[in-house]
Amino acid sequence: MVRDITLGQYFPGNSLIHRLDPRMKILLTLAFIVFIFVATNFQGLALMLAMMLLVLLLSGVPLSQYLKSLKAVIFIVAFTFVLNLFYGGGDTVWSQHFPGFTMRITNGGISNAVFVAVRIFSLILFSSVLTFTTSPTQLTDALERLMKPLKVLHVKVHEIAMMMTIALRFVPTLLEETDKIMNAQKARGADLESGGFMQRIKSLIPILIPLFVSSFRRAYDLAMAMECRCYHGGEGRTKMKQLHMSGLDAAAAVCSALFCAAVLYCALRFPAALR
Amino acid sequence: MMGSLKDGTGYMKDYMNAENVTFSYEAQEEEETVEVLHGVSLGIQKGEFVALLGHNGSGKSTMAKQFNAMLLPSGGKVYVDGLDTLDEDLKIEIRRRVGLVLQNPDNQLVASIVEEDVAFGPENLGVAPPEIRKRVDEALKAVEMYDYRLHAPYKLSGGQKQRIAIAGIIAMQPDCIVLDEPTAMLDPRGRDEVLETIHRLNREKGITVVLITHYMDEAVGADRVIVMDDGRILTQGTPREVFSQVELLKAHQLDVPQATELIYRLKAAGIPLPDGVLTIEECVAALEPQMNRTER
Numbered sequence: 288m289v290r291d292i293t294l295g296q297y298f299p300g301n302s303l304i305h306r307l308d309p310r311m312k313i314l315l316t317l318a319f320i321v322f323i324f325v326a327t328n329f330q331g332l333a334l335m336l337a338m339m340l341l342v343l344l345l346s347g348v349p350l351s352q353y354l355k356s357l358k359a360v361i362f363i364v365a366f367t368f369v370l371n372l373f374y375g376g377g378d379t380v381w382s383q384h385f386p387g388f389t390m391r392i393t394n395g396g397i398s399n400a401v402f403v404a405v406r407i408f409s410l411i412l413f414s415s416v417l418t419f420t421t422s423p424t425q426l427t428d429a430l431e432r433l434m435k436p437l438k439v440l441h442v443k444v445h446e447i448a449m450m451m452t453i454a455l456r457f458v459p460t461l462l463e464e465t466d467k468i469m470n471a472q473k474a475r476g477a478d479l480e481s482g483g484f485m486q487r488i489k490s491l492i493p494i495l496i497p498l499f500v501s502s503f504r505r506a507y508d509l510a511m512a513m514e515c516r517c518y519h520g521g522e523g524r525t526k527m528k529q530l531h532m533s534g535l536d537a538a539a540a541v542c543s544a545l546f547c548a549a550v551l552y553c554a555l556r557f558p559a560a561l562r
Numbered sequence: 563m564m565g566s567l568k569d570g571t572g573y574m575k576d577y578m579n580a581e582n583v584t585f586s587y588e589a590q591e592e593e594e595t596v597e598v599l600h601g602v603s604l605g606i607q608k609g610e611f612v613a614l615l616g617h618n619g620s621g622k623s624t625m626a627k628q629f630n631a632m633l634l635p636s637g638g639k640v641y642v643d644g645l646d647t648l649d650e651d652l653k654i655e656i657r658r659r660v661g662l663v664l665q666n667p668d669n670q671l672v673a674s675i676v677e678e679d680v681a682f683g684p685e686n687l688g689v690a691p692p693e694i695r696k697r698v699d700e701a702l703k704a705v706e707m708y709d710y711r712l713h714a715p716y717k718l719s720g721g722q723k724q725r726i727a728i729a730g731i732i733a734m735q736p737d738c739i740v741l742d743e744p745t746a747m748l749d750p751r752g753r754d755e756v757l758e759t760i761h762r763l764n765r766e767k768g769i770t771v772v773l774i775t776h777y778m779d780e781a782v783g784a785d786r787v788i789v790m791d792d793g794r795i796l797t798q799g800t801p802r803e804v805f806s807q808v809e810l811l812k813a814h815q816l817d818v819p820q821a822t823e824l825i826y827r828l829k830a831a832g833i834p835l836p837d838g839v840l841t842i843e844e845c846v847a848a849l850e851p852q853m854n855r856t857e858r
Contacts (some may be wrong), residue, residue, distance in 0.1 A: 301591075351682075371749040375692055423674065424673065424674060424675060424678060451670070452673060452674070453672065456671065456672060456673060457716075459714070459716040460668055460716055463716070484694055504669075505668070505669045508664060508669035508670065509662065509669050509670065509672070510662055511632065512669065512670030512672070512674060513662075513682075514632065514657070514729075515630060515632065515657060515661065515662040515670075515685060516656050516657070516661070516672075516683040516730060516731070517657050517658055517683060517687055517732065517734065518682075518686045519654060519686065523688040524685055524686055525684075525685050525687060525688050525689060525691060525694065526678075526685060526691060527678065527681035527684070527685060527688065527691055527694040527695055527698060528678070528681075529691050529692075
């Protein structure tokens with residue numbers, strides 16, 4: 288069923304990474320993503336990769352799942368890799384003369400290409416660790432708390448988090464509804480599978496319109512139900528589940544900080560491989 | 563046992579009181595309004611189980627929403643525990659006392675985990691976290707859904723979802739629950755689950771229940787039945803009193819419970835049978851002597 292895929296992002300478990308406070312996980316993920324860009328030489332890059340491998344193994348999620356998440360970007364990575372290969376500076380490694388122009392691969396181009404590819408892969412992998420080991424509710428909850436300081440800037444933090452919670456809650460419901468409407472339209476003779484691209488897009492209209500209408504009806508009902516349960520915005524609201532930072536979170540923060548310091552040291556100590 | 567009665571205006575004995583309530587929906591265009599309640603007066607006592615009956619468009623759902631200030635009377639007054647629903651500042655207080663459960667179980671659950679959904683109400687009320695935990699566990703046990711506390715609501719059956727919705731209201735520790743056709747979208751099993759749950763809550767926790775329904779058989783177990791028709795109260799009384807007025811109900815296109823209907827028709831056919839039969843058991847007891855007589 289379609290329904291099983293959407294919430295399949297999260298792999299329930301009890302690994303070290305699962306047990307970290309979601310706020311810490313979000314912060315560390317951000318820090319790692321920043322430091323991927325701080326690492327400008329192969330020494331730093333190797334350190335980052337070692338760290339990543341360690342995190343992936345600690346998460347207890349099968350490595351094949353991570354590989355699956357890389358599939359989505361493989362085309363972009365291949366494309367930028369090839370492009371970078373031919374557009375770098377430095378010593379020429381390989382060249383080929385064509386009438387009118389010369390194709391050349393330089394060592395600068397190679398290192399650029401490798402860096403960009405590794406960086407994109409790392410971005411995906413680090414964020415995968417976050418979504419694989421943190422439940423959607425934990426994520427929205429942590430985001431609400433982390434964004435709290437933004438309230439000073441009149442950002443509607445609570446409202447954003449509430450919208451995310453409701454959206455997540457209604458994903459399976461709406462998918463089920465889509466299924467029903469598709470079957471209902473098929474039973475009335477709608478042809479959803481054949482025809483060209485435009486034809487197929489057009490055939491989606493009789494599915495989208497009823498889905499839209501019913502979503503509005505649901506939204507109206509839900510708003511009423513929320514009001515019945517005394518919802519009146521984020522003011523004076525408490526939470527059943529409090530987030531707690533533990534020793535584990537402190538340890539993770541210290542390890543990560545040491546690690547990032549090492550990467551920073553490499554960046555300053557060794558010449559940049561990136562031009 | 564439940565929250566103590568506030569010593570408000572004093573003279574009211576009823577927990578909830580509607581005084582000559584009229585209500586009009588404003589049509590979107592022009593100033594045309596449609597009046598759906600034409601002066602309804604009724605009182606509901608603490609701990610009572612009241613069934614509010616009527617067919618579609620009788621104004622029973624509109625009446626239900628008057629009790630927790632979701633809709634406000636266009637004329638007349640509604641008091642809940644002595645609080646005037648027209649007072650904007652009392653809205654939260656009123657909704658804390660009177661919870662409303664809606665028809666569609668899918669559209670009233672907010673969170674993607676059962677226990678977090680039940681916690682939604684108390685969280686809105688600003689209850690302290692350990693106390694919320696306690697209330698959520700109690701509420702889930704009260705509707706017999708404790709074992710499902712970590713499940714995702716969309717994987718549950720309709721009856722289970724509706725019981726979660728009821729738990730979400732119970733967790734706010736209300737004095738009264740108003741249920742607006744809670745069984746309309748459920749299969750017979752889900753319907754039994756929900757009815758059994760609300761009867762138990764009424765019996766064991768003393769929670770006042772107002773059950774809005776158009777299934778006459780659901781009203782049989784109530785302390786009092788109020789029948790609405792065309793925005794007015796047609797008749798009210800104990801189920802026995804109300805359902806003995808078969809002609810009146812029929813004249814307004816309303817049904818009576820199936821057992822009552824059967825006895826009514828047999829009597830019309832000239833068989834001497836007692837009045838006021840409501841349940842299948844009573845029906846069997848009434849028919850038995852007749853059957854034995856014909857056999858002999």
